[in-house]
Amino acid sequence: MGILYLNVMYTYVIVYDAPVFGSHHFSLSFWNSSPQSKAPVKKPNWVIDLHKRQPLNEMETVILSINCASAAKIAYKKLFTQLETSSRNFSISYLISSLTWWLLATILSSSSSLYYSLIQLFYVLSSFPIFSWVHIASRRILKNTWINFRVRSCQILYWPIFLQENDMTSISCVEHAEKAALQRHSTWSAMAVDLVLGNLIGLGLLFNTGSVCSWIFNFAKEFTNDILRSGCLWLMGVPAGFKLNTELAGVLGMVSLNVIQIWSTLWFFMASFIFYLIRAIAIMGITFGATVSAAFVIDAITFATLHITALHWAITLVYSHQIQALAALWRLFRGRKLNPLRQRLDSYGYTVKQHVVGSLLFTPLLLLLPTTSVFYIFFTITSTTINSICMLIEFTISIIHATPYAEIMMWLFRRKRFPSGVWFEIEHYGKNVLNSSNDDFEDRSNTASNSRREEHNIPEKKPFLMVSNLRSNFLSIGQILLPHYTTMFSGISASSLTTSARGVLSGKRMPSKLGLDLPPSRPWMHMPLRQYWILCHDSIISSAGNG
Structure with a gap:
């Protein structure tokens, strides 16, 4: 939990849950402006004035700082506790988890290497002059098949590269880390769903x-x-x-x-x-x-x-x-x-x-x-x-x-990972509305305000306190799709x-295709089979460690 203090003419205390990767973060991208909680009967004047103004750029800086502070703390703690984790490597649960991930990485790497060898075999055979005319004729007759086969080949070749965490800037911000994780998981999830549907249809046929x-x-x-x-x-x-x-x-x-x-x-x-x-x-x-x-x-x-x-x-x-x-x-x-x-x-x-x-x-x-x-x-x-x-x-x-x-799977189990704008749930508003637990905060704020008044000859004013919780709206499934x-x-x-x-x-002919966008094609990748297997295995192990 974090507390943000704003002292201008009033004292604003904003309480928020610290952003954590895989749990939640804050974002200013407004998708739905409808409030999710009942507003107070009488809104304060500063709230009414705030709705009349344009959003300030400083708010983006504040949200970025909130998302970065927790991420930096977690990254520092992870680096600091690397030596301490060596003692738990001999626990039974850790060994079972490591063995499970190692077996999963081995199975997926072997199956991906088999696909990789088949795709490279087709690519090599198509380059021979004997099979070149077959390749050219098949590309003209089976045009749609070749386009989708190219898309699938690029997904198989590049998914271990996409799964690796190459963006170091995402470590310092929870929001960037969430977006990078969604991009990493999009390729292999689409490929997995496509293969599951293909197996169901293929076995039925x-x-x-x-x-x-x-x-x-x-x-x-x-x-x-x-x-x-x-x-x-x-x-x-x-x-x-x-x-x-x-x-x-x-x-x-x-x-x-x-x-x-x-x-x-x-x-x-x-x-x-x-x-x-x-x-x-x-x-x-x-x-x-x-x-x-x-x-x-x-x-x-x-x-x-x-x-x-x-x-x-x-x-x-x-x-x-x-x-x-x-x-x-x-x-x-x-x-x-x-x-x-x-x-x-x-x-x-x-x-x-x-x-x-x-x-x-x-x-x-x-x-x-x-x-x-x-x-x-x-x-x-x-x-x-x-x-x-x-x-x-x-x-x-x-x-x-x-x-x-x-994104759909993550939204079903944890909607907090898809924030859409922030709003404030007001807890207290008034003069000297302080609980016993906030006495220290009252003394500090009074001391600071008295010193500022003495320096600038400002007349004494009775302090106002605003305590609110920082909340987030969440995207709906339609807004994600x-x-x-x-x-x-x-x-x-x-x-x-x-x-x-x-x-x-x-008298013009109707088009036979809709012209819908497909995933972009990427350059062909040549790599030894053993190196590709190691790349797949390391990407799965590294993603398991980061997750």
Whole structure:
């Protein structure tokens, strides 16, 4: 417990609990301004004036001093008692604790070294000319998988470095030590949760591979027959009572049906690989986590629906050029011309021949627009549905990466480690309100005040005493998660969504990815296997000693 004395015109006594690493500290970052205790019936004038003023920078210095004083004391005591702890090394509890941490460090270091050797093996094989073309082709086909595999590889390579306490300035301040601890624990906690989820999903797929295969076959058959083929035949007739151009609808429908049939035939011969594909997804989930297996699912869905993407791209090309031609011909009739440099419409005098040719082109293009539009709408809806599924999986991957699991666990067990602003709980306020235990303090304050009055010829005033407790507000779980999720969605804005929606009407393709932020990629690290094992082992032992 600490006591802070402020002597100006009044005597303020502020009582606070000394900040301790792993327990609590103070912070001026205000997240919630609502008070957590009942205010007194009548607030003092100085409290009312304090709320009207802007916060002073000196308050930050006071809070920093409070957080640093306890940290320095604990660090000094830890250094001073190093010789005394040698006598307890032979106690049974200390030996059991040391042995437990040594076994845990050995197991984790060995498993991390196994991952490290596998990752380095893949990296070395990809550099050989024999496997270079396989590496390049796989990076283009399995783009999402490679990105998440790179993220997972960097986490495995760098987690022992992040776990070590390299910031010496954090020792002198409890608040800095807490922030440094959260940063150290964020990498390994995210990796651990991802691996746990990957093992759960992977084991479920391994034990139910047959049922998953049969479900995929049935879904693919129903999707191809009931949606794609039936939809194309429906558009070739009279969809929803609209009379379309029979010849153009027949051409577009027959091309679509032929592409669907060719792709279905190819997948019939590749159906035997579905069993091994599911096993590969399960093994990737068990080995590298749920994010890598989910990214592989996105790439598999993208490759499996390649014929829909091709048909959508083709009909989008036809529809967009038709819209652009109609817009240009409409400007011709109005005597306008698009100026792409200035992004405006300028006046332009067209000849009679140009008007005649424009009229001859405008009429058939306008009459054929409904037929093109219904095929464009059909394949846009189908492609958007598939892209939405991939975006949902991508969103799940980003949520797994962005969620601060270490902070959530610490918040559940000790909310005091997440302060959000300070407030004062007033205990006493008035004239000469002193308990018997504060007699010494009254004598000291009276002696000091009398000496100051004699020096400066200040008239004697009756002392006022203010005794208050320094308290902290605490962050809620939503306030902890909000900054991480805001960073994840920083690349998405309302303007980009509006632009995409307008682009669909003009014949532009919808984006197939959300563009969410992932953990940053880091340079590749080469280190001997034995040195990496020692690095992992020492980082765990050192973190256990600091904790």
